[in-house]
Amino acid sequence: MSNGRRLTRGKLSKLTGCNIETIRYYERIGLLPEPPRSAGGHRLYAEDHLKRLVFIRRCRELGFSLEEVRAFLALVDGGKYTCGEVKTLTLHHLQSIREKIADMRRLERTLAEMSAQCDGGTVPECPIIDALFETRL
Amino acid sequence: MSNGRRLTRGKLSKLTGCNIETIRYYERIGLLPEPPRSAGGHRLYAEDHLKRLVFIRRCRELGFSLEEVRAFLALVDGGKYTCGEVKTLTLHHLQSIREKIADMRRLERTLAEMSAQCDGGTVPECPIIDALFETRL
DNA sequence: TATAGGGCCTGTACTTACTACAGGTTCAAG
DNA sequence: CTTGAACCTGTAGTAAGTACAGGCCCTATA
Numbered sequence: 001m002s003n004g005r006r007l008t009r010g011k012l013s014k015l016t017g018c019n020i021e022t023i024r025y026y027e028r029i030g031l032l033p034e035p036p037r038s039a040g041g042h043r044l045y046a047e048d049h050l051k052r053l054v055f056i057r058r059c060r061e062l063g064f065s066l067e068e069v070r071a072f073l074a075l076v077d078g079g080k081y082t083c084g085e086v087k088t089l090t091l092h093h094l095q096s097i098r099e100k101i102a103d104m105r106r107l108e109r110t111l112a113e114m115s116a117q118c119d120g121g122t123v124p125e126c127p128i129i130d131a132l133f134e135t136r137l
Numbered sequence: 138m139s140n141g142r143r144l145t146r147g148k149l150s151k152l153t154g155c156n157i158e159t160i161r162y163y164e165r166i167g168l169l170p171e172p173p174r175s176a177g178g179h180r181l182y183a184e185d186h187l188k189r190l191v192f193i194r195r196c197r198e199l200g201f202s203l204e205e206v207r208a209f210l211a212l213v214d215g216g217k218y219t220c221g222e223v224k225t226l227t228l229h230h231l232q233s234i235r236e237k238i239a240d241m242r243r244l245e246r247t248l249a250e251m252s253a254q255c256d257g258g259t260v261p262e263c264p265i266i267d268a269l270f271e272t273r274l
Numbered sequence: 275t276a277t278a279g280g281g282c283c284t285g286t287a288c289t290t291a292c293t294a295c296a297g298g299t300t301c302a303a304g
Numbered sequence: 305c306t307t308g309a310a311c312c313t314g315t316a317g318t319a320a321g322t323a324c325a326g327g328c329c330c331t332a333t334a
Contacts, residue, residue, distance in 0.1 A: 010281060020282090021322055029320095040329045042282055051270060058269045063244050066320065076266060086265045087257040094248040097241055104238045107200050111231040120224040128223045129213060132195045133188060145301095147310060157311095158293055166291095177300045179311055203291065276334090283328065292318085299312065304305100 006044040016053045023053065031056055031070060064093055144182040153190045160190065168193055168207060201230055 013020040026032040032052060035043045052073070059069040071089060075081035117127040150157040163169040169189060172180045189210070196206040208226060212218035254264040 008281075009283095019322070021324095022320085024283095025321060038329085040282085041284095042329070054272050055269050058271070060320090062248060062269075063241075072266070072269070079261070081261055081263070081266075082259045083255050083261075083263040083265075084257040084259060086263045087252060087255045090248060090252050090255070090265055094245065094252060097245050097248065101238060101241045101245060104200075104234055104241065108231065108234050108238060111199060111227060111234065115224060115227050115231060118220050118224045118227075120221040122219045122221060124216070124218055124220075126218070126220040126223045128220075128227055129209070129218075132192050132199075132209070134195070135191050145310075146312095156293070158295095159291085161312095162292060175300085177311085178313095179300070197291090277331105278333090279331100281328105281330075284326095286324085288323075289321085290319095294317075295315085297313090299310105301308100301310075303307095303309100 006046065007050065009043050009045070012045050012050060012053060015050060016057055018053055018057050026053070026056060029066070031066065031073065062093075063097055068093060142184070144187065146180050146182070149182050149187060149190060152187060153194055155190055155194055163190070163193060166203070168203065168210065199230075200234055205230060 007015070009020055009023055012018070012023060023032065027034060032049060035045045035049055038044055055073070055076075056069055059072060060066075064072070068089065072086070075085055114128050114131050117131070144152070146157055146160055149155070149160060160169065164171060169186060172182045172186055175181055192210070192213075193206055196209060197203075201209070205226065209223070212222055251265050251268050254268070
């Protein structure tokens, strides 16, 4: 049940772990709706904002871009999204994560090999530096 | 041997695969030295520039930040670097790559699990969306 | 009720590593 | 000599925030 508690920006920040400036940023780019204000102009958030911000942060933690988050929110806001649409977006993202992992593993392997060539001695001749000067292709 | 050929920015770009604007950018931030100019003011690069740009690009491909590249170049330019210094920087970077891979694998697993929960049907109830609204701690 | 000091307000600037113009000049091939 | 590609400069844009400065508000305590 929504108890009518009103949260300041600082409280929302603490509850979600989201940086206080980032909350304002999300509002500016239209991810978080403008909340009502106090007489003095302070933002007063409700449970809905909290829920939405948790959603955004969770998406970000999972590596979704803000545009992808926006797409999710549009589906949810539209009210008539389907499971299929959501799954498509998610699988797409999963694919790109997998590609990034593959890229990083190649980097890892190359760096490990380069390091292994180098004895870390005190001479000013280094196989790592040599390798970096190599045109590869 | 350095044949005294002079390269335009466009040629350097083509030879290295580095975007033509990026070359100017590297010059601006002090990674690439200012080349001599033609009478009309066009940049004329020599073999040294080519070599250095290849080095920078190779570092970038391997995921080093521009500041790390700058550090490498400072060592090389200083002339009296040691293998040990280079190896330390490289192992540091390797470590951070490994951490990133671990992070990404966690994301991958979570996303795969979430997707598996979802049958992709046409109903407007989606376990992925539900999961994204969950506060996890 | 007065006040102190923390929290909030706004706008703007900075970050990384580029990329993309606009508007003008130079170069080189034919 | 012409013409069109390539180059020149400065500036602005990208993602996703983060970090101020300078000023106002809010509330707990005396």
